[in-house]
């Protein structure tokens with residue numbers, strides 16, 4: 699699990715490289731914020747989580763068939779359930795603090811969807827300025 703939730707997963711690197719190229723500046727894995735968001739953009743009062751579809755249980759709208767590493771659901775299900783609860787709690791706490799919370803799912807960064815996803819992400823970050831904190835789920 700550490701390998702997947704780790705700090706430099708490939709989808710996250712894609713996003714970091716893109717946003718940096720667009721001139722955004724961010725902090726990484728800020729432990730002072732709920733859930734240690736993957737990217738924190740203070741200027742835009744925005745945090746970005748990059749979620750692996752399996753570990754964070756993307757669910758029905760997921761474009762990836764991502765199964766567990768071993769088919770032992772009795773073992774994985776409670777862990778995944780806790781991940782989901784932890785995600786939700788962190789997002790709620792961040793929103794309560796006035797942060798815009800953006801989620802990017804692994805499957806939204808596949809070869810065919812990547813360009814559109816990154817474009818929407820940068821647009822959503824910019825749009826955050828002057829708006830009340832709201833959830834902007836890119837998968838919606």
Ligand SMILES: [Zn+2]
Pocket residue numbers: 751756757759760761762803804805806
């Ligand atoms: Zn997905």
